[in-house]
């Protein structure tokens with residue numbers, strides 16, 4: 001068995017540091033991370049956290065009760081935090097909206113299971129069938145309205161409006177308020193990025209407060225409520241499954257935020273990779289039966305969610321490394337999805353690939369609640385766009401990427417389309 005000391009000495013530490021720099025520079029992280037697979041599956045970093053890139057090790061951590069989501073102060077954020085003064089940190093703490101309970105992904109155990117089951121209602125097969133129909137209508141409308149023959153931004157014209165409408169409906173947001181909601185929801189991404197500046201974090205906190213106030217109004221009947229999670233959760237209240245108002249607010253807000261940017265980002269990343277691989281795009285156009293496996297490969301290739309953080313709740317072992325309780329772990333899901341122990345030629349994009357499962361949606365008790373919906377939205381988007389547009393071309397060779405530590409996405413993806 002390796003010891004922490006042995007592991008610190010190996011080259012993996014340097015690669016992890018380089019990959020963090022690469023993320024900071026907006027460079028492609030996959031190339032930087034790939035050599036890590038020569039170094040086992042994980043390493044204890046000098047900063048005190050466990051960096052994990054192996055597919056099996058990621059799965060083991062996410063599925064094990066020895067690991068949880070409560071991140072101690074010495075977490076990744078602290079290790080990589082950019083210059084927040086004690087005063088600024090205190091100010092942020094004071095500005096945190098007191099009327100919103102902790103996010104579902106940040107706690108474990110029976111309380112997590114209880115809240116999770118209440119919020120799972122919209123994902124029954126029957127509801128998903130309805131969502132399929134609605135999503136097809138939404139994508140059809142957006143594609144029909146997109147300009148032909150001149151460049152337009154795929155992200156703001158199609159990729160974001162799809163989940164905005166779909167998850168907006170799922171949560172029960174009135175139609176006229178969904179754009180207002182979406183504008184603020186994107187600001188919340190800063191919260192999970194350890195490099196966010198004080199100003200970004202402050203804007204995020206303000207957005208959480210405004211969105212929380214809005215949902216409180218929705219739940220209290222001040223705005224016109226529509227069918228959706230809001231009514232599900234209120235109904236659950238009536239049948240005795242008690243949730244406090246801060247819990248209701250937190251669950252509804254999370255559902256929108258978790259399902260909005262993630263899905264839009266993966267649509268942008270997916271279209272881009274297909275346009276970069278004309279042979280694969282042609283194969284998909286020729287055999288639309290490949291849509292499902294194409295979506296899986298797009299997600300494996302560049303899902304948009306690059307990492308998640310855990311921490312050891314007891315002394316444990318991972319990949320032969322002794323890990324003391326309280327150790328934070330940073331799981332490079334993006335690297336695990338290209339682990340050569342699981343995928344043949346992991347650096348090639350192949351829409352016929354059948355290996356897996358990927359760790360795109362996490363695993364274990366915190367497995368993504370919206371995985372089926374996200375897959376459905378991606379499949380429908382691909383289907384409708386390929387059926388509707390005879391050609392889709394990039395309007396720039398270097399579309400701008402967003403600057404985020406946990407997410408990988410385009411801020412704009414200019415394309416030109418023509419009709420069939």
Ligand code: HEM
Pocket residue numbers: 104105106116167170254255256258259260262263266303304305308309359360361362363365366367368369370371373374
């Ligand atoms: C391609 C799109 C998506 C990706 C890549 C994605 C990825 C993930 C990942 C990796 C996790 C685990 C996070 C963690 O352990 O912290 C997660 C959790 C979650 N996702 Fe998604 N997600 C997507 C779409 C959605 C959608 C559409 C919804 C809902 C409408 C959703 C709702 C959630 C929720 C509620 C959780 C927390 C589950 C829990 O902690 O028990 N996600 N997602």
